Amino acid sequence: MGLSIRPISRKGLNGIEIYRNFTDASRTRNLRQGRKWPGKKPTNRESSTMHPDLAERIQADPRFQELVSKRSKYNWTMAILMMVIYYAFILFIAFNPTALAAKLGEGTVISVGILMGFLVIIAAFVLTGIYVRRANREFDTLTAQIKENAK
Amino acid sequence: MRMRPMMMAAGLAALAYAGVTLAADGAKKGVNMPAIIMFILFVIATLGITYWAAKRTRTAKDFYTAGGGITGLQNGLALAGDYMSAASFLGIAGLVFANGFDGLIYSIGFLVGWPIMLFLLAEKLRNLGKYTFADVASYRLSQVPVRAVAAVASLVVVAMYLIAQMVGAGKLIEVLFGLPYTYAVIIVGVLMILYVTFGGMLATTWVQIIKAILLLSGATFMALAVLWAFGFSFDAMFSKAVEISPKHDAIMAPGSLVKDPISAISLGLALMFGVAGLPHILMRFFTVSDAKEARKSVLFATGFIGYFYILTFIIGFGAIIMVSTDPAYLDATKKLIGGNNMAAIHLSHAIGGDFFLGFISAVAFATILAVVSGLTLAGASAVSHDLYANVFKRGQIDEQAEMRFSKYATIALGIVAIFLGIAFEKQNIAFMVGLAFAVAASANFPILFLAIYWRGLTTRGAVIGGLGGLITAVVLVVLSKTVWVDVLGNAKEIVPYKDPAIFSMPVAFILAWFFSITDKSARAKAEQEAFTAQYVRSETGIGAEGATQH
Numbered sequence: 001m002g003l004s005i006r007p008i009s010r011k012g013l014n015g016i017e018i019y020r021n022f023t024d025a026s027r028t029r030n031l032r033q034g035r036k037w038p039g040k041k042p043t044n045r046e047s048s049t050m051h052p053d054l055a056e057r058i059q060a061d062p063r064f065q066e067l068v069s070k071r072s073k074y075n076w077t078m079a080i081l082m083m084v085i086y087y088a089f090i091l092f093i094a095f096n097p098t099a100l101a102a103k104l105g106e107g108t109v110i111s112v113g114i115l116m117g118f119l120v121i122i123a124a125f126v127l128t129g130i131y132v133r134r135a136n137r138e139f140d141t142l143t144a145q146i147k148e149n150a151k
Numbered sequence: 152m153r154m155r156p157m158m159m160a161a162g163l164a165a166l167a168y169a170g171v172t173l174a175a176d177g178a179k180k181g182v183n184m185p186a187i188i189m190f191i192l193f194v195i196a197t198l199g200i201t202y203w204a205a206k207r208t209r210t211a212k213d214f215y216t217a218g219g220g221i222t223g224l225q226n227g228l229a230l231a232g233d234y235m236s237a238a239s240f241l242g243i244a245g246l247v248f249a250n251g252f253d254g255l256i257y258s259i260g261f262l263v264g265w266p267i268m269l270f271l272l273a274e275k276l277r278n279l280g281k282y283t284f285a286d287v288a289s290y291r292l293s294q295v296p297v298r299a300v301a302a303v304a305s306l307v308v309v310a311m312y313l314i315a316q317m318v319g320a321g322k323l324i325e326v327l328f329g330l331p332y333t334y335a336v337i338i339v340g341v342l343m344i345l346y347v348t349f350g351g352m353l354a355t356t357w358v359q360i361i362k363a364i365l366l367l368s369g370a371t372f373m374a375l376a377v378l379w380a381f382g383f384s385f386d387a388m389f390s391k392a393v394e395i396s397p398k399h400d401a402i403m404a405p406g407s408l409v410k411d412p413i414s415a416i417s418l419g420l421a422l423m424f425g426v427a428g429l430p431h432i433l434m435r436f437f438t439v440s441d442a443k444e445a446r447k448s449v450l451f452a453t454g455f456i457g458y459f460y461i462l463t464f465i466i467g468f469g470a471i472i473m474v475s476t477d478p479a480y481l482d483a484t485k486k487l488i489g490g491n492n493m494a495a496i497h498l499s500h501a502i503g504g505d506f507f508l509g510f511i512s513a514v515a516f517a518t519i520l521a522v523v524s525g526l527t528l529a530g531a532s533a534v535s536h537d538l539y540a541n542v543f544k545r546g547q548i549d550e551q552a553e554m555r556f557s558k559y560a561t562i563a564l565g566i567v568a569i570f571l572g573i574a575f576e577k578q579n580i581a582f583m584v585g586l587a588f589a590v591a592a593s594a595n596f597p598i599l600f601l602a603i604y605w606r607g608l609t610t611r612g613a614v615i616g617g618l619g620g621l622i623t624a625v626v627l628v629v630l631s632k633t634v635w636v637d638v639l640g641n642a643k644e645i646v647p648y649k650d651p652a653i654f655s656m657p658v659a660f661i662l663a664w665f666f667s668i669t670d671k672s673a674r675a676k677a678e679q680e681a682f683t684a685q686y687v688r689s690e691t692g693i694g695a696e697g698a699t700q701h
Contacts, residue, residue: 055684079270086263093405094415101404111403117255121457
């Protein structure tokens with residue numbers, strides 16, 4: 001684990017001496033995953049930081065910047081869209097309930113409110129679907145390239 | 152562990168004992184045999200799974216996250232299972248039965264938190280976390296104080312949720328199976344201890360998956376039966392309901408549930424952001440192998456939960472038509488036997504007789520068991536991983552010892568849950584789930600969100616913000632009508648709003664912001680510098696926890 005240098009030193013967080021009681025199971029698993037045994041298995045804390053130089057290097061990668069700016073814009077757009085849809089529904093209920101009580105048409109008892117409610121449920125699912133589709137295609141490809149580059 | 156078969160045997164003995172007493176006074180209360188048989192089948196199957204899972208649960212990682220190898224579809228079902236509690240099944244169907252449209256407002260609120268969770272948190276959470284959400288919140292901050300606050304807030308949420316589930320379980324089982332309240336609570340407690348202690352996250356996940364499939368199939372069958380009676384015409388179904396309901400056309404429009412805009416917005420905030428702060432939900436994101444599976448699991452969960460809420464809406468209307476006019480389901484005062492929350496249960500009888508009633512009753516019981524197991528595991532993880540291993544032992548503990556401790560914590564929590572369930576039997580617990588969501592949205596969510604997104608957050612800000620949100624939410628709920636008047640019996644509430652989130656969420660964010668920007672310590676500077684490494688990992692998953700291969 002060459003990445004596990006912590007930038008902040010905290011007392012008592014060193015990984016040494018923590019893994020005294022290796023079981024056979026964890027030994028085999030470590031070997032299978034190519035870790036040296038007993039070696040230094042990451043502690044609860046240790047896997048949690050990346051070498052600052054590596055982090056800086058990845059952050060400077062133009063593909064990383066592309067990924068982050070595209071994805072965060074997209075994430076926030078989708079989140080705000082969901083909130084707008086939901087709050088439009090809630091504020092309608094709070095301020096203009098009679099509009100929601102109106103019938104969809106002649107000869108039906110179904111109200112505008114019920115249709116809107118169902119549409120909000122469907123919108124929640126459709127938005128997650130659209131997001132997952134784009135993330136699976138575009139964002140994962142970019143991430144894979146960044147990872148490859150960081151090796 | 153030699154105690155394993157012994158404990159299993161003890162659990163089965165408790166069940167058998169309950170069965171005997173049940174048979175003894177069954178004659179009086181009218182015991183539902185199909186329900187009992189189906190429930191026992193469920194218990195045997197899930198104990199079998201627990202036995203299988205126990206052999207595969209060897210490390211702390213296995214115990215907390217099922218080894219991290221759960222697929223997106225499985226986790227989606229399990230998330231949906233965690234979320235579709237008996238309270239939301241029977242409660243929302245009952246709300247629709249009584250108020251029509253208003254029931255839809257609640258279910259939509261419960262659903263819309265999921266897309267928000269996906270867009271803002273799910274993948275980053277997976278990339279940064281290990282076992283609990285406190286891992287993420289304390290990633291670059293000082294372990295001891297941040298974990299302590301996160302664990303306390305988690306335990307408050309888990310306790311509120313658990314009390315609501317245990318009391319609901321006891322009452323429901325009393326009505327459905329004719330079993331005394333105390334026995335019902337003990338059976339639920341003992342079974343959940345068995346699942347979680349021996350099978351860890353793997354058993355809990357599979358119990359959740361099975362229950363989700365049973366619940367979705369049962370609800371689908373009921374909704375189809377209702378629609379079939381009206382030739383699959385929604386219009387015909389709604390027309391009949393409007394004709395029969397004493398409220399007539401009012402059931403198609405917003406009623407009294409949402410009184411003023413502030414309450415409406417506040418409830419919406421708690422529901423929307425509360426999901427992203429529920430420890431038992433957040434924990435599930437560490438059971439999948441990577442960010443992609445985490446993302447897929449939210450898609451599946453949103454689909455299943457949305458579908459389920461549409462079903463409960465149809466079921467509620469079905470109950471208006473098939474149950475509300477049938478004297479068999481009404482008491483002397485023309486009210487539904489067992490209250491409005493029994494609407495779905497009575498409808499199952501109207502549709503499929505004793506057999507289908509038995510099936511739905513058994514599913515409701517299974518639902519409670521699965522949800523309390525998930526909650527207990529989340530609570531036990533907060534105790535063992537956060538409080539014991541990282542706060543008390545300062546991280547100086549090997550994983551085997553930590554796992555052993557988490558099993559003790561599970562047993563202790565299970566016993567506490569049984570006592571709380573018994574203690575709160577006669578209390579009005581309607582506010583509990585609302586409070587759980589409010590605390591989740593006001594303490595857990597703000598710390599988690601700021602830790603991931605804001606470089607400026609420091610330990611001081613996170614601790615004061617988290618505690619501020621937690622205390623504000625609890626105090627406002629205590630002073631509102633739901634506790635101050637309905638539980639404590641005072642004449643007039645002090646705070647006019649039932650839902651605190653519109654106040655407590657800003658309190659958390661503002662405190663966290665203020666005490667971070669004024670924190671000029673060397674530690675604060677180091678924590679802000681460490682953000683870059685965290686940011687890169689949260690975006691790319693480089694260095695993230697992987698799955699173990701079994």
